[in-house]
Amino acid sequence: MAEILFATESKGKGAPVEGREGVFHVGCSGTGSQGESVTFESKVVMTDDGFKEDGTITYAGRRSLKFTTVGSGHMAPRAVSGLNHGAALWTITQGDGEFSGATRLITSNFTFSDQGDVVDNQYVRIYTP
Numbered sequence: 001m002a003e004i005l006f007a008t009e010s011k012g013k014g015a016p017v018e019g020r021e022g023v024f025h026v027g028c029s030g031t032g033s034q035g036e037s038v039t040f041e042s043k044v045v046m047t048d049d050g051f052k053e054d055g056t057i058t059y060a061g062r063r064s065l066k067f068t069t070v071g072s073g074h075m076a077p078r079a080v081s082g083l084n085h086g087a088a089l090w091t092i093t094q095g096d097g098e099f100s101g102a103t104r105l106i107t108s109n110f111t112f113s114d115q116g117d118v119v120d121n122q123y124v125r126i127y128t129p
Contacts, residue, residue, distance in 0.1 A: 001127040004102075006033045008057075010040045014118045022046035026055070028118055036060045040120060050074050053088055057106075057122070063097020065126070067106055084112040092126060101129040 012028030024044040032038045042055025050072035058064040073088035088108045095102035104127050110120040 001129060004099075004124070004126050004128065006124050008032045008038045008122045008124070010038055010118075010120045010122070012040070012118050013116045014044070014112055015116050017043075026118055026120075028120055032059055036062065040122075044073075047072060051086075051088070053090070054093075063099055064095070065092050065099050065102060065106070065124075066094040067091065068093055070105070073108075082114045084114075086110055086112065095126075095128070099126065099128060102126045103128075 008030055010028035010030035012026065014024050014026040017023040017025055022045060026042045026044060028040040030038050037060035039058045040055065042053050044051050044053045052069045053073055054068040056064050056066050067090035070089045070091050073086055075084060075086040078084060087110070090106040090108060092102050092104060092106065104125060107123045108120055110118060112118050
């Protein structure tokens with residue numbers, strides 16, 4: 001198996017999904033550690049003990065990974081007024097292109113402002129056949 005490592009920072013917006021209480025859509029874009037364009041989209045569902053999230057990360061020239069939350073994501077108490085801070089561990093459910101057959105985990109450490117601004121830092125360590 002080949003090991004692939006990289007880190008990304010994506011910025012964008014999160015917004016409530018109309019008519020679905022506690023459900024948010026997040027869309028971000030940014031740059032990977034090798035300068036490649038990265039786009040990120042997910043659906044976040046708030047739960048009693050945190051949140052569940054699933055989505056897709058697309059890396060220009062490399063293709064994409066689909067993921068879902070392992071257990072529940074965590075929201076920390078606010079350290080700064082107007083800014084939420086959280087983290088999640090995701091498992092890869094599907095990959096295509098260079099990531100076909102990919103397995104393992106992605107970590108997400110993010111902030112989400114009261115205005116819907118999102119900054120998400122991801123560390124990716126995956127294995128492909």
